[in-house]
């Protein structure tokens with residue numbers, strides 16, 4: 611029986627992928643084999659010795675101590691692209707909210723009083739305050755052309771916007787999916803100096819922290835509208851507040867409210883709603899539950915942010931060994947000598963590495979004695995060993 615701890619609400623459709631005869635799932639559970647989470651901040655969380663896998667039902671992993679997990683030999687899975695459409699739709703909605711002044715207009719209407727005829731008169735008199743502008747022919751810059759950025763860029767392009775993109779690490783797959791009409795910016799500065807709207811879709815890291823800051827705002831096109839549906843910390847909120855005061859920036863729409871932002875007249879702050887659709891929550895939960903299950907049962911690794919991709923068909927063998935080790939010389943030699951000393955014959959074997967981590971999967975001809983696990987664990991460089 612595998613024990614799964616949920617640190618946030620996870621869609622039931624995802625949890626149903628883990629059959630109850632083999633999985634015990636609860637929000638409080640001792641000795642979990644895996645955790646499933648969304649935005650729970652795991653950095654201060656005490657990692658149980660039994661933990662074998664972490665499943666993030668979403669894209670961003672900045673709430674997870676990934677380096678620490680790697681050192682412990684624990685893979686962290688996420689759900690790339692599973693909530694990208696939800697974020698794309700909210701970005702489009704946010705641009706429309708801002709360019710058509712919909713929130714102040716709605717507030718205005720809610721304050722109207724009188725008979726229907728009087729309200730109609732006030733509506734016609736008042737609407738001139740809310741004249742907006744159309745998105746067609748407006749310029750949009752997209753920083754980060756991953757799962758979300760590509761969808762946003764293509765959708766904006768099809769609405770008639772002129773789109774520029776910046777991503778020095780764009781993947782070949784995403785480049786193929788990006789509309790050929792999207793122009794390539796050479797740098798963040800190049801992009802900011804040309805666009806009226808900018809939206810960021812990058813992970814939070816040392817390289818992306820404050821990617822839009824006071825210095826870059828100085829060279830931005832006047833009356834820039836900034837959208838942040840990525841993460842708190844990617845935009846320097848203080849610098850944006852100052853630039854709004856100086857009329858350099860027209861407004862800011864963010865999914866990450868702070869005290870500075872929530873009451874600001876020209877800021878629309880939303881409660882981290884980017885991925886909050888039934889569809890996205892279900893997609894993420896299903897994807898990550900399937901990946902965690904496949905790892906626990908077969909040691910298959912797909913969509914891990916810190917481990918290599920690995921898969922070996924079962925080919926009838928129920929005698930499988932997984933060794934997670936440091937990616938250093940002589941490991942295969944050490945592993946196979948323990949296996950041959952136990953008089954086991956190797957049927958199939960796969961070894962994959964990524965950065966400082968390597969995984970070795972071995973199918974053998976006989977039932978694996980538990981003593982092998984203890985034996986392997988004493989070998990230098992071995993992080994975790996499991997019989998599956």
Ligand SMILES: NC(=O)c1ccc[n+]([C@@H]2O[C@H](COP(=O)([O-])OP(=O)(O)OC[C@H]3O[C@@H](n4cnc5c(N)ncnc54)[C@H](O)[C@@H]3O)[C@@H](O)[C@H]2O)c1
Nearest residue numbers: 669670754755756757758777779811812813839840884885
């Ligand atoms: N608001 C929400 O609810 C919500 C939902 C989903 C994702 N997110 C955030 O959005 C981020 C992006 O999600 P995604 O699914 O598109 O991820 P992704 O990994 O598919 O794409 C990220 C892209 O950013 C690019 N990038 C990295 N560093 C860069 C840099 N310095 N300059 C320009 N580009 C850079 C990468 O090359 C990649 O193409 C996530 O990491 C998460 O923080 C927020």
Ligand SMILES: O=C(O)CC[C@@H](O)C(=O)O
Nearest residue numbers: 648649668669670885886
């Ligand atoms: O789980 C959520 O609601 C937010 C997820 C989002 O921030 C992500 O990075 O995928």
